[in-house]
Amino acid sequence: xxxxxxxxxSAYWGDMLDPAVELAEKGNVQYLAxxxxxxxxxxxxxxxxxxxxxxxxxxxxxxWMKALLPLTSKKGVKILTNAGGANPVQAGLEVIKVARxxxxxxxxxxxxxGDDILHRLEDIRALGWKFTNLDTGEEDIESIQxxxxxxxxxxxxxxxxxxxxxxxxxxxxxxxxxxxxYVAPIMHEFGWQFDHPAYVDKIAAAITVGxxxxxxxxxxxxxxxxWPVVENSHRIGFPIxxxxxxxxxxxxxxxxxxxxVCEWTVKEHLLYEVHDPANYIMPDGIADFTxxxxxxESPNRVRIRGVKGKPRPDTLKVxxxxxxxxIGEGLIFFPWPQALDKAxxxxxxxxxxxxxxxxxxxxxxxxxxxxxxxxxxxxKWPENGNGMNEVGLRVVAxxxxxxxxxxxxxxxxxxxxAGPIGTSFGVPFTPRPVVALWPTLVPREMVKTTSFVMxxx
Numbered sequence: 001x002x003x004x005x006x007x008x009x010s011a012y013w014g015d016m017l018d019p020a021v022e023l024a025e026k027g028n029v030q031y032l033a034x035x036x037x038x039x040x041x042x043x044x045x046x047x048x049x050x051x052x053x054x055x056x057x058x059x060x061x062x063x064w065m066k067a068l069l070p071l072t073s074k075k076g077v078k079i080l081t082n083a084g085g086a087n088p089v090q091a092g093l094e095v096i097k098v099a100r101x102x103x104x105x106x107x108x109x110x111x112x113x114g115d116d117i118l119h120r121l122e123d124i125r126a127l128g129w130k131f132t133n134l135d136t137g138e139e140d141i142e143s144i145q146x147x148x149x150x151x152x153x154x155x156x157x158x159x160x161x162x163x164x165x166x167x168x169x170x171x172x173x174x175x176x177x178x179x180x181x182y183v184a185p186i187m188h189e190f191g192w193q194f195d196h197p198a199y200v201d202k203i204a205a206a207i208t209v210g211x212x213x214x215x216x217x218x219x220x221x222x223x224x225x226x227w228p229v230v231e232n233s234h235r236i237g238f239p240i241x242x243x244x245x246x247x248x249x250x251x252x253x254x255x256x257x258x259x260x261v262c263e264w265t266v267k268e269h270l271l272y273e274v275h276d277p278a279n280y281i282m283p284d285g286i287a288d289f290t291x292x293x294x295x296x297e298s299p300n301r302v303r304i305r306g307v308k309g310k311p312r313p314d315t316l317k318v319x320x321x322x323x324x325x326x327i328g329e330g331l332i333f334f335p336w337p338q339a340l341d342k343a344x345x346x347x348x349x350x351x352x353x354x355x356x357x358x359x360x361x362x363x364x365x366x367x368x369x370x371x372x373x374x375x376x377x378x379x380k381w382p383e384n385g386n387g388m389n390e391v392g393l394r395v396v397a398x399x400x401x402x403x404x405x406x407x408x409x410x411x412x413x414x415x416x417x418a419g420p421i422g423t424s425f426g427v428p429f430t431p432r433p434v435v436a437l438w439p440t441l442v443p444r445e446m447v448k449t450t451s452f453v454m455x456x457x
Contacts, residue, residue, distance in 0.1 A: 003244040004189045006182055006209075009068075009079075010034040011216040013041060013058050017067060019216070019238040019257070024071040026254045027240055030189075032072065033181035034081035035214050036060065042175055043321030043435040045086035046118070046150040056087030057094070065098040065170070073104050073169065080160060080181045084172040086150070088113055092172045092454060099169075099456045107456040110163025112173035114449030117318065117442065118151040124446050131320065131440040141320065144438060150321040153442060156283030156312070158194070159451035160184035166453045175319070176283075179210025182241065183284045190245050194284070194312060204287040204309020205247035211280065211287070212251060212269050212304070213239040219251060219269040221259035232258030248305040250297070263296040266304070270294070279310075283317075283444075286310040315441040324436035325362065328405030329396045329429040330412025331369070335422040340385030342420040343368055343393050349418065350395060350411060359407045361397040369394055398434060405431035 007023035009032040023029055036058040049056025061083040072079060084091040092111040099107040117124070121141070125131070130140040141148070152175035161184050163171045171184070186192070186206040192199040212219050216238045221230035230236075237257025242250040251266050253259060270289060274280060277289040291308040334342035347366050354364075369392025372379035382388065397408040409431055416425040 001244050003242055005029040006031040006185055006241045008033060008213040008216045008239050010036055021067055022254055023238055024068055024077060029077055031185040032077055032079050035178045036083045039319055040321055040435055040437055042086055042152045043150040049086045054090055057085045057091035058083035061091055062094050065095050069102055079170045082173045082176050084174045088172050088174045095170050096454055096456060104456055108168045108453050110168030110171040110451055110453045112159040112451045115153045115155045115175040117153055121151055134439040144322040147323040148320055152319055153447050154283055154317045155449050156180050157184035159449045161188045163451045164188040168453050178214040179207050182210030183207055186243050200311055201309050202247040203285045205307040207282050207285055207287045208307045209241045209243055209249045212266055213241050219265050220253050220261050221265055224265055224268055230260050251302045252300055261300045261302055263294055263302055266294055266302045281313055285312050314444055316444055316447055318440050318442045320438035321435045324434045325398055325400050326402050326405035326431050326433055327398055328408035328431050330409055331394050332415050333390055333392045333424045336389050338386045339388045339391040343391040346393055346415055346419050353411050360404045361399050361408055363398040365396050367394045402431050
């Protein structure tokens with residue numbers, strides 16, 4: 001039966017490059033997909049673009065293309081990426097520059113646009129639509145209207161498929177869904193259509209496969225309960241999805257690469273970032289993870305089959321980013337003896353100092369590093385904390401202004417001299433702006449995506 005192999009080249013902005021190069025060299029893949037975006041990444045990129053109109057894309061795309069194109073162009077491997085971020089056109093031009101420097105005549109780069117609806121928010125609202133906050137239930141965006149810096153829709157594979165149909169060697173998109181980067185080549189190769197009921201389950205299978213592999217090492221031994229037995233994780237291999245025309249798939253990796261693919265690493269990532277396994281809603285369709293079977297058919301080969309699904313939803317998710325004040329932060333450490341007593345004394349000193357000086361904040365959090373920084377209220381405190389070698393104190397405050405954030409930061413630094421003997425301090429943090437997330441929905445018909453292809457002549 002006909003199948004294709006799609007490699008997962010990146011899970012986030014800053015992911016490792018060498019496993020992606022390994023996929024291009026040894027993975028026998030036809031496609032490489034690179035996810036670089038998190039929920040709030042677009043807000044950061046929009047701010048970059050505001051300062052400089054030639055920025056706003058993921059800068060990794062340039063060194064990544066320099067390393068990969070000499071390999072992929074020879075082997076005919078096509079690349080799909082959402083590294084276009086807030087500026088897909090400029091990102092595409094950067095890829096063209098790399099291809100031109102490599103003298104890849106006839107090389108084609110597809111650009112997908114339309115996810116950015118920042119300039120269209122008011123027009124959509126004028127049509128009667130309300131951008132209800134999915135987390136808080138707040139009915140619309142009046143309270144943040146003057147602080148919005150980004151509004152990007154999670155678009156699907158439609159235009160990515162069109163770019164592949166126009167023989168693009170690299171497809172650069174903005175905020176498409178993570179798994180759309182995998183759905184697109186699968187649909188393109190097998191000719192599956194969104195509007196045909198016979199392909200609903202198969203597209204759901206493609207969505208499921210994309211979900212499993214899009215976090216790269218997340219299904220090859222990273223982020224895993226199996227971490228004690230994962231071998232050679234320092235050179236961990238990124239996953240390959242071997243997808244068959246009937247919708248079955250095998251998750252694997254490059255032979256002899258580090259890490260592991262087994263039934264449990266796949267199951268772990270299948271449930272990652274999932275609220276309702278029976279309704280995994282994506283722009284390309286809705287997958288039901290409760291119907292599938294997962295079987296380890298040989299070492300580092302796990303077969304997935306039997307995915308059921310539903311047609312595409314009528315609405316698409318939108319992440320609206322808005323300015324929400326500043327963060328002031330400090331980190332200090334206290335040594336043995338009486339490390340925990342010193343940290344508790346320092347917390348009391350800080351609270352008294354803040355009250356005395358009148359420093360303003362909207363929210364203040366003080367965590368004990370090594371005790372409750374990760375576990376929070378559920379943490380079990382040591383019976384003899386003063387036997388600990390060291391305890392850290394992390395102080396973080398959310399404020400309305402930079403000046404207020406800086407005041408909180410400075411109070412923490414004062415503990416260097418005002419604190420108990422042995423208090424240690426690293427390089428002080430700089431106050432940083434906060435971009436908050438307003439998750440919401442928009443009708444699919446109100447989002448107009450387009451694509452075009454550029455060629456190196």
